[in-house]
Amino acid sequence: MSDFPLEIVLALIGIAVPIAAFLWEFVFAGRRRLGYRVQMDTPVTGEISSVFPGVLPQLRPSIDGASPSLKDISVVLVRIENSGVTTIDTQDYKAPESARIGLHLRFPQRTVIGMAVTELSDPALADNLDVESGIAVREDADGHIGVIDLPKVPLGPSEHYKILAILQRSEGAGEYSPPVLRGGIKGGRVIETRSRTGVSRMMLALTVFLVSVIVVQLVVAALEPSPTALECAAGKVTVVGSSAFGPIVRDAADQYRKRCRGAEFTFEFEGTERGLDRVAEEGAGNPGLLAISDGAKGIGYPTLVHRPLALSLFTMIVHPGVGIRGLTVAQIRDLYRGTIGNWREVGGPDLPVVLANRNPGSGSRNAFERRVLDAGQPDRPHVSCAALKGAVTTSSAHCEVQLTADMRKAVAEIPGAIGYTEFAEAIDAALPTVAIDGVGAGRDAALRRTYPFWGVEYAYSNGELPGDSLAASFLHFLIDQSGKEVLRAHGNAPCTDLPDPGRCLPDS
Numbered sequence: 001m002s003d004f005p006l007e008i009v010l011a012l013i014g015i016a017v018p019i020a021a022f023l024w025e026f027v028f029a030g031r032r033r034l035g036y037r038v039q040m041d042t043p044v045t046g047e048i049s050s051v052f053p054g055v056l057p058q059l060r061p062s063i064d065g066a067s068p069s070l071k072d073i074s075v076v077l078v079r080i081e082n083s084g085v086t087t088i089d090t091q092d093y094k095a096p097e098s099a100r101i102g103l104h105l106r107f108p109q110r111t112v113i114g115m116a117v118t119e120l121s122d123p124a125l126a127d128n129l130d131v132e133s134g135i136a137v138r139e140d141a142d143g144h145i146g147v148i149d150l151p152k153v154p155l156g157p158s159e160h161y162k163i164l165a166i167l168q169r170s171e172g173a174g175e176y177s178p179p180v181l182r183g184g185i186k187g188g189r190v191i192e193t194r195s196r197t198g199v200s201r202m203m204l205a206l207t208v209f210l211v212s213v214i215v216v217q218l219v220v221a222a223l224e225p226s227p228t229a230l231e232c233a234a235g236k237v238t239v240v241g242s243s244a245f246g247p248i249v250r251d252a253a254d255q256y257r258k259r260c261r262g263a264e265f266t267f268e269f270e271g272t273e274r275g276l277d278r279v280a281e282e283g284a285g286n287p288g289l290l291a292i293s294d295g296a297k298g299i300g301y302p303t304l305v306h307r308p309l310a311l312s313l314f315t316m317i318v319h320p321g322v323g324i325r326g327l328t329v330a331q332i333r334d335l336y337r338g339t340i341g342n343w344r345e346v347g348g349p350d351l352p353v354v355l356a357n358r359n360p361g362s363g364s365r366n367a368f369e370r371r372v373l374d375a376g377q378p379d380r381p382h383v384s385c386a387a388l389k390g391a392v393t394t395s396s397a398h399c400e401v402q403l404t405a406d407m408r409k410a411v412a413e414i415p416g417a418i419g420y421t422e423f424a425e426a427i428d429a430a431l432p433t434v435a436i437d438g439v440g441a442g443r444d445a446a447l448r449r450t451y452p453f454w455g456v457e458y459a460y461s462n463g464e465l466p467g468d469s470l471a472a473s474f475l476h477f478l479i480d481q482s483g484k485e486v487l488r489a490h491g492n493a494p495c496t497d498l499p500d501p502g503r504c505l506p507d508s
Contacts, residue, residue, distance in 0.1 A: 294363025
């Protein structure tokens with residue numbers, strides 16, 4: 001299907017319609033509503049089997065016996081109720097303010113020969129329905145319609161009263177026309193209600209609608225093509241290698257897990273060389289092991305297969321006390337060759353230079369030596385940067401660290417220190433970065449080759465990966481799908497988007 005989010009639209013409709021129905025029923029249309037319910041409308045029959053035959057026609061005899069006998073008698077019970085959610089006061093009835101009557105209960109084809117008010121939900125309602133309230137019985141339409149005039153009774157939500165009426169047919173034959181309550185409510189309406197047993201029409205319609213939405217969602221889900229294994233795979237994969245590129249791979253894995261269930265990642269970023277060694281030793285026949293390298297693998301790993309990921313950006317960093325924000329390539333080379341030993345020689349303070357390096361075999365160190373120094377470095381005995389923390393140095397010094405995080409920590413804590421790291425990591429650590437030949441670290445500058453300190457990130461596996469493996473799917477996500485956005489967010493340029501993709505080849 002297209003990219004139109006049909007399932008999301010259906011879900012929103014499924015939420016919006018019940019909310020709208022609730023608001024309509026209980027806030028707008030049903031906010032002020034007076035209902036009436038005919039609970040009984042029964043003809044009085046059974047004279048033949050009556051214990052006292054002839055009693056029913058004599059319900060209304062006069063003293064002199066001249067009143068006509070009653071026939072076609074019926075008994076009706078009508079419930080008058082507040083079926084809304086707000087109180088109905090006397091001023092809410094649509095009748096003149098001076099009038100005492102607010103409603104008219106009409107009985108077509110029948111006249112009223114007796115009535116009573118019964119079953120008050122609140123005894124206090126009796127004060128509004130006594131003989132002084134105006135409640136009365138009359139006839140309309142030439143005596144063919146019996147009418148009970150009802151006063152303006154204030155009713156709270158769910159309050160009610162009932163009218164019991166004894167009626168006699170006034171015209172016609174067969175079934176009686178049903179009673180009708182006439183009148184009006186300001187800002188509401190008078191409606192005939194139904195018994196609450198069973199399912200209401202609105203509830204039935206709402207249920208049918210929601211079931212229809214669910215069915216359509218199921219059909220859409222069934223028709224939606226399932227992701228192929230290359231697009232989405234389950235399983236486990238361990239990613240090792242470059243600590244500089246580690247945070248980027250972690251972020252990309254988090255994004256992958258959001259779209260693909262069942263994917264499990266383990267990360268062991270201990271440096272490029274260690275990562276390549278591990279894949280070379282343990283990766284044969286194991287598609288669940290990948291190495292990330294800050295550069296090409298070299299000739300020592302013939303079985304490893306490379307996949308270019310991105311052109312990555314590196315930067316020189318210095319201790320905040322150095323105060324230097326720009327160096328030339330020649331100055332950086334002299335610093336790391338040991339020919340410049342004090343920062344005052346390049347316009348800085350009178351402070352010995354401390355050279356921080358990554359251990360030999362590091363991808364970041366290889367990129368630094370290749371892109372900036374254009375050569376290796378003098379052989380120096382190994383000194384851990386941790387050993388220099390807190391020490392007072394009176395002359396230039398050097399030290400080494402294993403991981404990118406250790407480099408950032410050493411440069412931040414050792415006075416006079418200079419080092420190098422992945423650009424986004426330096427920004428996150430708020431360390432001073434150093435422009436090279438007047439050009440600051442930037443993706444566009446690296447693409448134009450006006451900024452020299454960049455490298456290419458590669459993913460390595462031991463042999464080709466099965467197409468249905470999580471490792472193959474994750475690399476496809478990074479190289480050709482939305483994982484590229486994660487690379488860009490960290491300041492890198494995906495290799496597939498470069499004007500000259502050949503820059504990502506191992507010999508570039």
